[in-house]
Amino acid sequence: MPRQRTGDTRARIQQVALELFTEQGLQQTSLRDIADRLGVTKPALYYHFASREDLLNSLVQPMIEDFEAYAAEQQEAAPVETRELLGSYFDLAYKHRILIQLAIRDLSVLQELKLAIRFIEWRQQLTELLIGTSPSLSDQVRAMVAIGGLSDCAVMIDHVPVTELRTAAVDAAYDSLGRS
Known part of the structure; x- marks a missing residue:
C-alpha cells in the first residue's frame, strides 16, 4: 500500500479537526479526540501541528x-x-x-x-x-x-x-x- 503524502495527512487532520470542533466545540475538543478519530497517535499529530491552536490557525x-x-x-x-x-x-x-x-x-x-x-x-x-x-x-x-x-x-x-x-x-x- 502506498504511503500517504504529508500534505494528505495534514489535510485529513484538518478535516477531522473541523468536524470535531463543529460537533463538540473548540474548548471541548482535544488533540487526543482528533487522534482517536483519525486512528493515529497524539505524537503523530504533533508532527504536523505543534498545538490545537496551531491546528485551528491553519x-x-x-x-x-x-x-x-x-x-x-x-x-x-x-x-x-x-x-x-x-x-x-x-x-x-x-x-x-x-x-x-x-x-x-x-x-x-x-x-x-x-x-x-x-x-x-x-x-x-x-x-x-x-x-x-x-x-x-x-x-x-x-x-x-x-x-x-x-x-x-x-x-x-x-x-x-x-x-x-x-x-x-x-x-x-x-x-x-x-x-x-
Whole structure:
C-alpha cells in the first residue's frame, strides 16, 4: 500500500479537526479526540501541528487571507457596482460558511483568533464602499442590515440550492439599501 503524502495527512487532520470542533466545540475538543478519530497517535499529530491552536490557525488562516484580499481588491476596484459587490461578498461568506458557523457557535474561536475585530473591519470597509464616508444614520443602518443579513443568509441557510439562495439574499440586501 502506498504511503500517504504529508500534505494528505495534514489535510485529513484538518478535516477531522473541523468536524470535531463543529460537533463538540473548540474548548471541548482535544488533540487526543482528533487522534482517536483519525486512528493515529497524539505524537503523530504533533508532527504536523505543534498545538490545537496551531491546528485551528491553519484552518482559519486561508479564510483570513481571502477576506483581507477581498477587502483590498474591492477598495482598489472602487467604485464597484452595488449588486456585484453584494454578490461577491455573498460568495466569499458562503465559501467560508463552515468556519464562520464554528466561530458563531463557539465564541471562543472569535476571541482566540481576534476574528471579531477583523470581521468588523472588513464590514466597515464594505459599508464605506456601499454608502461612502459620510452617510446618514439611515444609510448606515441600511448598509449594516444589507451586509449583516447577506452574510447571515450565506452562512446559516443551507436547505436551498446556493444559486437560489444567492439571488434571494443579494436582492434582499440590495432592497434594504433603499436603492431604486
